[in-house]
Amino acid sequence: MTEQMTRKKINSRIAEEIDRNLRQAFDDMAEQPVPDRFTDLLAQLKAAESTRKGGGEKDA
Amino acid sequence: MPDPREELTEHIGSLRAFALSLTRNSATADDLVQETLVKAWTNIEKFESGTNMRAWLFTILRNTFYSLRRKRKREVEDADGTMGESLATKPDHDGRLNLRDFKVAFDQLPDTQREALVLVGAQGLAYDEAAEVCGVAVGTIKSRVGRARARLAELMHLSENETLEITDAVTVGVVGARPAA
Numbered sequence: 001m002t003e004q005m006t007r008k009k010i011n012s013r014i015a016e017e018i019d020r021n022l023r024q025a026f027d028d029m030a031e032q033p034v035p036d037r038f039t040d041l042l043a044q045l046k047a048a049e050s051t052r053k054g055g056g057e058k059d060a
Numbered sequence: 061m062p063d064p065r066e067e068l069t070e071h072i073g074s075l076r077a078f079a080l081s082l083t084r085n086s087a088t089a090d091d092l093v094q095e096t097l098v099k100a101w102t103n104i105e106k107f108e109s110g111t112n113m114r115a116w117l118f119t120i121l122r123n124t125f126y127s128l129r130r131k132r133k134r135e136v137e138d139a140d141g142t143m144g145e146s147l148a149t150k151p152d153h154d155g156r157l158n159l160r161d162f163k164v165a166f167d168q169l170p171d172t173q174r175e176a177l178v179l180v181g182a183q184g185l186a187y188d189e190a191a192e193v194c195g196v197a198v199g200t201i202k203s204r205v206g207r208a209r210a211r212l213a214e215l216m217h218l219s220e221n222e223t224l225e226i227t228d229a230v231t232v233g234v235v236g237a238r239p240a241a
Contacts, residue, residue, distance in 0.1 A: 014209070014213050014218045015209050017218070018177075018181065018209050018212050018213065018218075019181040019182070019209075021162055022166075022177065022178070022181050022182040023181065023182050023184070025182070026074075026077045026081075026178070026182040026183060029073070029076065029077035029080060030073030030074045030076065030077045031073060032073065032076070034069070034072045034073065035090065037090070037094065038069075038072050038093065038094070038097065039069070041094060041097055041098070042065075042068060042069060042097065042101070045097075045098070045101045045102075046065075
């Protein structure tokens with residue numbers, strides 16, 4: 001009952017406001033420049049794969 | 061057909077934000093993102109093309125987080141409130157919410173509710189996508205999001221003097237699930 005009463009108090013405007021604030025905080029975080037460690041990592045994974053493919057097929 | 065792995069870079073920002081909301085520690089969060097990227101790269105054949113890659117990555121990240129947490133529970137829970145720092149550095153331009161209060165309230169939510177609200181409210185996943193990420197039913201996600209919003213509103217005293225009958229879609233979903241007597 002208490003829980004339901006709490007729910008009833010939430011109207012769409014409040015829900016939107018909560019989401020908007022949350023979205024803003026997350027977008028700000030998500031838009032931060034990607035650290036080199038991640039771009040390096042992806043480049044390494046890619047390089048490792050092309051080495052595997054291009055070089056001898058030792059595991060084939 | 062383009063290699064879906066080319067798309068991974070685009071999601072790093074979202075992954076970091078999601079990781080931070082789970083770990084609440086920036087170093088742990090980035091380790092989690094790193095592990096997620098390696099897993100995604102090496103398991104890319106499990107990704108169904110045409111589906112939401114971000115949701116797929118979130119699933120990997122979340123599973124990795126919970127298995128790591130089981131392994132070293134205490135370490136991961138030693139949060140430094142980075143989410144809060146990030147929130148606190150931003151002025152709340154047009155928003156009425158005081159971001160510091162919001163952060164404090166947000167941190168008080170149970171993990172399951174916070175996660176559901178982050179996925180749906182902040183990251184914009186559809187309910188069914190969020191349900192899949194968390195491995196629960198769609199109704200469970202709807203109910204968690206509804207309770208999370210209600211709790212935040214309560215903690216921030218947003219509901220004072222509000223006697224509106226209008227409910228948001230989530231509340232309608234939850235309340236509407238009752239037998240129609």
